Amino acid sequence: MAKPSPSPGLRSRLVPTAIGDVGLVFSDRGLARVVLPTVDTAATLRRAGASRIADDVAAEELAARVTAHLGGEDVDYDDIRLDDDELSPFARGVYAETRRIPRGTTSTYAELAAKVNTVSARAIGVAMGRNPHPIVTPCHRVVGAHDSGGFSAPGGTSTKATLLTVEGGSLDDEEHTRARRHLSRVDPVLAPLIRAIPCPLPIAPRGELFRTLARAIAGQQLSVKAAATIFGRVAAKIGEADPASFGPDAPAKVHATSADELRSVGLSHAKAAALHDLARRVLEKSLPLERVARMPDERVVEALCEVRGIGRWTVEMLLIFELGRPDVMPVADLGVRKGAQKLFRLRSLPSPAALLRRAEAWRPFRSIGAWYLWRALDTPLPA
Numbered sequence: 001m002a003k004p005s006p007s008p009g010l011r012s013r014l015v016p017t018a019i020g021d022v023g024l025v026f027s028d029r030g031l032a033r034v035v036l037p038t039v040d041t042a043a044t045l046r047r048a049g050a051s052r053i054a055d056d057v058a059a060e061e062l063a064a065r066v067t068a069h070l071g072g073e074d075v076d077y078d079d080i081r082l083d084d085d086e087l088s089p090f091a092r093g094v095y096a097e098t099r100r101i102p103r104g105t106t107s108t109y110a111e112l113a114a115k116v117n118t119v120s121a122r123a124i125g126v127a128m129g130r131n132p133h134p135i136v137t138p139c140h141r142v143v144g145a146h147d148s149g150g151f152s153a154p155g156g157t158s159t160k161a162t163l164l165t166v167e168g169g170s171l172d173d174e175e176h177t178r179a180r181r182h183l184s185r186v187d188p189v190l191a192p193l194i195r196a197i198p199c200p201l202p203i204a205p206r207g208e209l210f211r212t213l214a215r216a217i218a219g220q221q222l223s224v225k226a227a228a229t230i231f232g233r234v235a236a237k238i239g240e241a242d243p244a245s246f247g248p249d250a251p252a253k254v255h256a257t258s259a260d261e262l263r264s265v266g267l268s269h270a271k272a273a274a275l276h277d278l279a280r281r282v283l284e285k286s287l288p289l290e291r292v293a294r295m296p297d298e299r300v301v302e303a304l305c306e307v308r309g310i311g312r313w314t315v316e317m318l319l320i321f322e323l324g325r326p327d328v329m330p331v332a333d334l335g336v337r338k339g340a341q342k343l344f345r346l347r348s349l350p351s352p353a354a355l356l357r358r359a360e361a362w363r364p365f366r367s368i369g370a371w372y373l374w375r376a377l378d379t380p381l382p383a
Helices: 041-047 057-070 089-098 109-115 121-129 157-166 174-186 188-196 209-218 224-238 250-256 259-263 269-283 297-305 312-321 334-343 352-362 366-376
Strands: 007-017 020-027 030-035 050-053
Touching (some): 020 057, 109 121, 174 352, 188 366, 209 250, 209 269, 209 312, 259 269, 312 366, 334 366
Antiparallel strands (some): 007 020
């Protein structure tokens, strides 16, 4: 089948956010499409037919707003011009009402149907499933009668729950509900924290793995801000215009960039060598990243730890936050150990072995249990 030719009127921008990469597609009439995080959001944007990068002031401003929103800040999109010329009058009416739902709250399909003068909640669901502007048109705030209802974006109801969580709301999707019930039952000390804070961890893969690994290598032992700066310089050095958008030829570009050139943008000798090793393995197909998302957890650890500069902790973070694996227990992580010490009121840091024994009962939801230990560090606990 022939590939669709790019539309000269479309421009795209990939926006790194706290929940993963979000894609924005602009036409001459306004915002044409929002792509929520996928396994490879950049490739999804390319398939959308956007021919060039959106680098105008409007795109920059919206990207900043989306980043702030998904980082937990209260923003609005009331003034954003949408390309809705191809939408039906009914869909426009539904989306207009959806944008009136307050941040962090929800409305049911039936309630929305009444506001647009239709008796069909199903018609509302169909319109939500075709919404071209998620986040800006917040269809994640529309739920079934019992806080249910699907979500057509990548990640399904997990993504819906995440979007509500960053707004201060919550959605009891089935997987997280099972996890919270199980963890509260087998370890009652966790229960008050679980009741107080919804967990937004993904339960489906997201992110582009080569860029994620390259960014992890470049950012080792640096603050978040310094890591972002260095990685931006690396992207520019290898010829990637946007550090959030690595194309399929990025491994070849890294491999073709000398170690001296990589060190010139702030990488150490070891990090430059690690990036070259990662790129070489991907190019030689000894590290088939396209299959990593389907590998069992320990096979992912084994495969990625063969790369110079990548250790078990880095892979565990990728498994939890990028691949959405529910049963990873990063017992060597200092934050997890400190959270356990505080939550379980221990005199000293628990050893990895002791923490592993405690978490055995948490299976198959140890990732979510670990997330609550991280949150325990910045959450007041009951006396």
